[in-house]
Amino acid sequence: MAVIELTTFTVRPDRTAAMLAARPGMVAAFREGRRGFVSAKLVRLDAATWLDVVEWTDDTAWDESKAKGGDDPRVAEFFATIDALVSARRGARYDDEQDGPRPVRTIAYGPHPAQVGELYLPAGAGPFPVVVLLHGGYWTAMFDRRPMTRLADDLVARGYAVWNAGYRRLGDGGGWPATFEDTAAAVDAVAGLDPALDRTRVAVVGHSAGGQLAAWTAHRAALPADAVGAAPAVVPVAAVSLAGVLDLAEADRTRFGTVLADPDAEPPAGAPEPAYPELWPAVAAEVGEGVVNLLLGGHLDAVPKRYATTSPSALEPAGVPVLAVHGEADDIVPPSYSRTYAEHAPDARHLAVEGGHFEVIDPGHDSWRQVLEWLAEVTPR
Numbered sequence: 001m002a003v004i005e006l007t008t009f010t011v012r013p014d015r016t017a018a019m020l021a022a023r024p025g026m027v028a029a030f031r032e033g034r035r036g037f038v039s040a041k042l043v044r045l046d047a048a049t050w051l052d053v054v055e056w057t058d059d060t061a062w063d064e065s066k067a068k069g070g071d072d073p074r075v076a077e078f079f080a081t082i083d084a085l086v087s088a089r090r091g092a093r094y095d096d097e098q099d100g101p102r103p104v105r106t107i108a109y110g111p112h113p114a115q116v117g118e119l120y121l122p123a124g125a126g127p128f129p130v131v132v133l134l135h136g137g138y139w140t141a142m143f144d145r146r147p148m149t150r151l152a153d154d155l156v157a158r159g160y161a162v163w164n165a166g167y168r169r170l171g172d173g174g175g176w177p178a179t180f181e182d183t184a185a186a187v188d189a190v191a192g193l194d195p196a197l198d199r200t201r202v203a204v205v206g207h208s209a210g211g212q213l214a215a216w217t218a219h220r221a222a223l224p225a226d227a228v229g230a231a232p233a234v235v236p237v238a239a240v241s242l243a244g245v246l247d248l249a250e251a252d253r254t255r256f257g258t259v260l261a262d263p264d265a266e267p268p269a270g271a272p273e274p275a276y277p278e279l280w281p282a283v284a285a286e287v288g289e290g291v292v293n294l295l296l297g298g299h300l301d302a303v304p305k306r307y308a309t310t311s312p313s314a315l316e317p318a319g320v321p322v323l324a325v326h327g328e329a330d331d332i333v334p335p336s337y338s339r340t341y342a343e344h345a346p347d348a349r350h351l352a353v354e355g356g357h358f359e360v361i362d363p364g365h366d367s368w369r370q371v372l373e374w375l376a377e378v379t380p381r
Contacts, residue, residue, distance in 0.1 A: 004106050005054040005062050006113045008086040013047060019081035025074035030054075033072055036061020045111040049086070053106045053116075087113045109165075109189040114172055115182055117145070117165035119193055120156045126196030128161040129203070129379040132187055132217075132236070135164075136208025136243075138257050139179055139295045140283050141172035142274040147361060148207065154363040158372065161197050163190055167213075170286075171279045176297040177228045180310060183213045184220065188233040201379045203238040205371070207361050208333055211244020215312035215322050215341065215348075222318035227309040238378040239322045240371055241312075242360040243333050246324060246341035248292050248311035252300050256333075257291025260284055268332055270358035313341045322348040323374050325367055327355040349374075 011019045023042065030037040036057035043051040056062040070076035108116045122128060133152060137143025145164050152162040167182035168174035174182070191199050206214030216229070218239035223230040245251050259265065263280040274280060286294055293299045296306045308314050312322075322345060326338035335352065342350035351374075353360065353367035360367050 003056050003062055004118075005052070005056060005088065006106075006116060007052040007054070007088040008045070008111070008113050009050055009052070010048045010083045010086060011050060011081060012083050015081050015083070019050075019078065022074070022078040022081055026078035029072040029074040030065070034061070034065045034068065037065070041106075043108045045108065048083070049111050051108045051111070051113070051116075053108070055106075089113055107189075107193060109185055110182065112168055112173060112182075114141075114166050114168045114174070115185070117163050117186060117189075118149075118152070120152050120162040120164070121194065121196060122156050122159050122161060124159075126161070127198035127201075128159065128196055129201035130161045130163060130190055130197050130199070131155050131375070132190065132202065132204045132214075133162060133164040134167070134183065134186075134204065134206035134210035134213045136206070136210045137169070137274075138260060138283075138291050139170050139174065139209045140260070140279070140291070141169040141174065142276050142279045142283060143169075143272070144275040146275060147272045148210075150363050151205070151361060151368070154368070161194070163193065165189075170291070170294055171283055175295055176303075176306060179213075179295065180216070180228045183217065184229040184232065187217050187236065190234050199234055200237070202234055202236045203240065203375055203379055204236045205240040205242065206244060207242040208357065209245055211241035211324075211333075212246055212248065212310075212312060214239045215241045215244055215246055215324070216310060216315070218320035218322045218347070219312065219315035219318050221320070222316040223309055229309075235318075236320055238375065239320060240375070241322065241324045241338065241341075242367075242371075243326050243330055243338075243357050244312070244324065244341075245292075245333050245337055246311075247313040247337045248296070249300050249307050249314065250337065250340070252290060252292040252296075252307070255290035257287050258289075259332075260287045260291065268357065270356065272358075313337075313344050315345075317345055317347050320347060321378055323351055323371065324348055325351045325353060325360055325371060327357060327359055327367070328352050329354070329356045332357040 038055040165186035324338035
């Protein structure tokens with residue numbers, strides 16, 4: 001397993017030249033003396049803020065490197081130019097044992113460590129149709145985009161470019177309006193990620209909480225001018241919600257997400273391990289009245305306009321087709337959410353499938369075959 005280290009730091013403008021001059025020596029020291037170091041890419045976010053995207057072969061390699069600190073003078077020289085460390089965390093991991101290194105790049109679309117994604121390009125010169133993937137996890141920072149990598153691999157093998165995007169989540173700067181601002185920015189970023197991408201053939205696919213966000217992107221062009229996410233730079237040609245929370249008003253009424261209040265509860269069958277389990281106690285302390293009010297900063301009766309401009313079941317159509325896929329045995333997100341949405345949205349189609357909440361993100365499940373067939377229809381080559 002490979003791991004992406006995302007470190008954000010600041011450098012005073014008068015020290016920028018010194019930092020850049022010390023950078024090659026630091027990278028050379030890592031190559032010579034840090035087990036598991038693969039590559040490093042420095043991204044300038046603004047005049048004083050930088051994002052260092054470093055790939056390691058495994059988690060232990062990164063931990064070993066952190067323990068060494070500035071033991072090499074070349075590393076110490078680079079560290080001495082840094083004004084302040086903003087954050088350092090793990091990004092998406094991916095399994096490269098079978099196929100060798102993948103044609104994937106980690107790209108920042110904003111200054112926050114969560115505002116990054118992996119861009120996968122298929123073989124060939126393009127232009128490629130694009131699928132934006134949005135992960136689930138109750139909109140909380142306990143979960144990240146790793147569970148979507150199997151879908152990314154399958155899509156790339158079929159000739160799609162894939163942008164597996166992260167976003168700020170509850171517990172890490174997310175909630176209202178940051179989660180929606182980031183989702184909009186991540187989709188709009190497709191316009192400038194790579195010239196091989198065809199921005200006129202962009203589909204958005206999301207799972208669970210990400211399914212709600214994916215469906216929301218399909219309605220952005222119809223949002224009021226003053227709404228978060230209005231006036232999109234990239235309008236998708238289609239969206240797919242996989243077991244999405246498509247009725248936020250009902251989810252708030254039923255206090256969706258209170259299951260997170262017990263960190264010791266047995267996880268559902270097939271559920272991925274939380275990426276950051278250390279955040280669970282803090283989340284558990286806040287979800288007594290459900291997670292949707294945390295996402296939107298209040299219950300429906302307190303902030304009705306936010307629900308009206310984010311809940312897919314309440315949004316005006318924008319002419320973008322949406323496929324709402326839901327397992328009939330889903331005991332995490334009620335299948336009725338997808339049915340209600342499809343009944344409301346004239347551009348939506350409800351697809352009921354066998355299985356529960358996580359089968360729909362298994363590329364070997366029959367539901368994924370049906371999604372691929374539908375995508376081929378709406379994103380013609």
